[in-house]
Amino acid sequence: MKILIIEDEARIAKRIERMTRNFFDKEVQILLCDSIENGLNTIDQHSIDLLLLDLNLNGEDGFDVLQNVVAKSFQTIIISAYTDKAITAFAYGVLDFVPKPFDEGRLSQAFMRFTMPEKIGQDIQFLAVKKAKAIKLVRIADIRYIKGAGIYTELHLSDGRIELHDKSLEALEKLLPPTFERIHKSYILSWHEADKFAVEAGGKYSILLKNAEVLPVGRSRYKEIRHKLI
Structure with a gap:
């Protein structure tokens, strides 16, 4: 280290x-x-x-x-x-x-x-992303979900844009407020965007978002997540 x-x-x-x-x-x-x-x-x-x-x-x-x-x-x-x-x-x-x-x-x-892996973010309002040689602030309130993308993460925003961030999902998980939760090894979701829980064929689980997007739910997470959406 x-x-x-x-x-x-x-x-x-x-x-x-x-x-x-x-x-x-x-x-x-x-x-x-x-x-x-x-x-x-x-x-x-x-x-x-x-x-x-x-x-x-x-x-x-x-x-x-x-x-x-x-x-x-x-x-x-x-x-x-x-x-x-x-x-x-x-x-x-x-x-x-x-x-x-x-x-x-x-x-x-x-x-x-x-x-420690627990989330502690309470007051964070922005995530900063590099754009060329400048720094751009993305409002936390504008993030629908975050997806792991190799060495980067993708911030999926409410207006449909995607911004790349250098921090890993694990690092962002520590910073984000409790309204965000890791639902899968590759996804962190803003609960404000969740609509309903779904069980798919083959015993797979997912969450339907308010904008009609579908995100996968990890098997180790589905019981707790289903309970929150009921």
Whole structure:
């Protein structure tokens, strides 16, 4: 696992590094950067799994990093004293916001959200997708369902458009609010779009959406999903 810490205060950066190693395997690779420029360069050069980001970097705004990388495949945890920016950070799809000053217990709680499969998304309002060299924000409310597509995921939107996202279904499952649920190994559905449950020939299961699309339901999921739609 490769973790990037972007923090301009060396003492705090080392403290975060120590707590991170205490939680994860001692062999985890940790990269340290003290500025926006160094952080973005490191992200371009390395394939990271988790970003720990401060929002005030020698007077520079850490949101400049967040807005550039939020569409990438890794997860982000904010560690910042600027708690007034927490709502905005969650809206952009960060995994957690750890307010300074913090202790090891609070940081471990954030790491648990990274390692555990349960959904924790409550305040996310957008998913960011890369469009050419720009970042486009897709409203969560506009997503009908999400489909796994190789190394990407497809965001199927209410207007019929499909946007590609770099995060995996597993990563998005952690971010999305409880109105979304994994119904199949390849699909996450917004319950607002579900119409009725169906049993097909051969013992296959599916959900009919309000727009008449049909999505498959995994055998391990059908009992719980059927119960919710009754």
